[in-house]
Amino acid sequence: MAILEARKVTKAFGGLKAVSNVDLIVEEGQIVSLIGPNGAGKTTFFNLITGIYDVTEGSITFMGKPLKGYKPYDITKLGIARTFQNIRLFSSMTVLDNVKVGQYCRTKTGIWGALAKLPIARFEEKEVEKKCMEKLEFLGMDKYADEIAVNLPYGDQRKVEIARALATEPKLLLLDEPAAGMNSTEKENMMKIIRQISDSGYTVFLIEHDMKMVMKISDKVAVLDHGEKIAEGLPEEIQRNERVIAAYLGQQGREANA
Ligand SMILES: Nc1ncnc2c1ncn2[C@@H]1O[C@H](COP(=O)(O)OP(=O)(O)OP(=O)(O)O)[C@@H](O)[C@H]1O
Ligand SMILES: [Mg+2]
Secondary structure, X not given: OEEEEEEEEEEEEOOEEEEXXXXXXXXOOOEEEEEOOOOOXXXXXXXXXXXXXXXXXXXXXXXXXXXXXXXXXXXXHHOEEEOOOOOOOOOOOEHHHHHHXXXXXXXXXXXXXXXXOOHHHHHHHHHHHHHHHHHHHHOOOHHHOOOEHHHOOHHHHHHXXXXXXXXXXXXXXXXXXXXXXXXHHHHHXXXXXXXXHXXXXXXXXXXXXXXXXXXXXXXXXXXXXXXXXXXXXOHHHHHXXXXXXXXXXXXXXXXXXX
16 A cells, blocks of 8 residues: 655756656555665655645645645654754753654643643653653663763764654654765664664655665665656666666766775
8 A cells, every 4th residue: 555655746946846747656564765866856855745845746645645735743743754864853952852852743732731841741741751762772772861862973863863753653754864974884783773663564765875775675766866756666676777877876886986
């Protein structure tokens, strides 16, 4: 079953079509990757799904529901969570508190109730904390719960972002370059985490430049170039697709050998 369906999606910034006429389906339970050169429109596509930008033309549906007009917070509530290409953690807050921000979209009183220390919020707080600690344990990050998040190494900060996304209790998780800036050991670890997330029943939509990871982990790969989808298929099909090699994989190979 399609959990996410983009139909002829276009996003124009003035005269630039950052995303152009893209059709894409993410099947429930799969790991689908979106690849392509810098500036191809990958992050913009995530921003369209999560309501940060409105689509210029076309439609995106999530579990059969058209997302048109939904704001980011409502989209989170519907069950889509994401991490950002540039880590966005609250700098003065602990790891646990950062993750709790994700959970508040599922509580009755929300974050303002928690901040105002309403009695019902205090009651909910214990439950929130328990669920957030479970997410941190899942990512092997529970031992850092009381650390200030931005003091952690970069790779661990990415995991905190993932924990916060999972704390919103999503069905679909969008990861924008989760392995960027990581060394090979950290990348291996991130790959394991993504597999583990997938095995736990979340659908994963991944943007990633590390082709080893993409080809190993994905059920399906879609390729953007200058906003257009130039290919879609199984990892092995994408790896030998002439157009993809010319637009992107060839360049990746040259960079790896440089
Ligand atoms: N808010 C915006 N206003 C104007 N142009 C934008 C905006 N956001 C993105 N763009 C442009 O849209 C194009 C696609 O950008 P996008 O960030 O989606 O690329 P990307 O595929 O994620 O690239 P990277 O791999 O470098 O992250 C680029 O030309 C970018 O400059
Ligand atoms: Mg990007």
